[in-house]
Amino acid sequence: MVMQSLWWQLFDILGTTAFALSGTMVAVSRRMDIFGVFVLAAATAVGGGILRDVIIGNIPPAALRDDLYLWIVIITIAVTCAIIRYITMRRDLMDRFKNVYLMSDAIGLGSFTVTGTMLGCSYYPNMWVLAVTLGVVTAIGGGVIRDVLAGQVPIIFLQDIYASASLIGSCMLYITFIILGIPAEISCIIGFSITLILRMLAIHFHWNLPRVRRKRRDDIL
Structure with missing residues (x-):
């Protein structure tokens, strides 16, 4: 079974850690308490992963059956919060905060693109569409x-090549x-x-998908 393969588990752990890191950093930036974090x-x-498992009927979802995911989240929160507390005393390092967030988010994107697609395969x-x-x-x-809970419009609807990077990486896989x-x-x-490189290039060069623009203010209600 693919979920028992070493490569799948490695990407699953990597993605879980990376996204737990990005979620923690967003929560801290929003000044949430420890429960909110x-x-x-x-x-x-x-x-x-829970949404994926629900789609394919893998109930209860793997994240709720295995306490490994809980410990990954807890350890990531503890380490990240400790580092952030140190960085707040070093203003010269604060510029790295955003870069770490973007990199962890991109790594999580690439890792979970792999695990989700491989389950479908x-x-x-x-059924390539399903995969x-x-x-x-x-x-x-x-x-x-994460973005909805943090009170912001999800990044996939606003800027950069995000979901499309995952789509291309999944198709190539x-x-x-x-x-x-x-x-x-x-x-x-x-x-x-492919997913990671596309995402990082989009961030660096500010690539965006085309947007619908209206000619005059009164064209659309």
């Missing part, structure tokens, strides 16, 4: 929940693994790398 970190870390190898959808939902679900028959380990690395 935990809720936001946990929702970011496992929200997408394992259960329904002939890709599972990859994207797993990757962006936690981030959307499916193509290399199912269609071309490339080994799972290599396919996972390809899908992860």
